[in-house]
Amino acid sequence: MISVAVQYFAILREQRGLAQEKIATTAGTAEALYDELKQRHGFTLPAARIRAAVNDEFVSAAAPLREGDRIVFIPPVAGG
């Protein structure tokens, strides 16, 4: 079990009802953690449409998570 900080933006922030939280998880990768949270909070976007960032850098879905990581799940972007 590791403890990580998750930050939410846009549609995920609204669906979660908060902007950040500490989570204790056994998920080994960013994608596994997203699936766990999706299940728990009813996120509508499938993992395939989410990118992950760890400690303010993009990572692959299979990137391993470590104690104390700051994780952001990035829904499809729409700037401009």
Place this chain on the structure above:
Amino acid sequence: MFRLSAESFDPAALQRTLGDQRAGACVTFEGWVRDRNEGQPVGSLEYEAYGPLAVKEGERILAEAHGKFPILGAVCIHRVGHLQLGDLAVWVGVTAEHRGAAFDACRYIIDEAKARVPIWKKEHYASGDTAWINCATKGEHAGAEAPPPA
């Protein structure tokens, strides 16, 4: 320089920061808040950004533009917050010795920024509905189901 701005800004002042006597061309792009999207009347827009990574990715795009095109300067500023119709949402300015590179780099920067920078747009419709653009899933408002950029 890539920046996010929570306040409206003056494009003329930004353009002056690009001033360069070696430059024979300055191409700028302004993205404005439009009153419709996919046929739906839009009343206003909210932009939200993941600040630290948005700035990093924006700076990477500007560095790529410098690598791909013979340009002298490049700046991109994106608004965050609640914007009204007609507001300036994004500004790109590029200087180069010649216009070709300036046009090409300006296009590259705005296209890549729209596709890659972690900024999200929520449309508020005249009907009172709202939608996060590109984030719809099956059964939701079709106007938000834009295809991914080519």
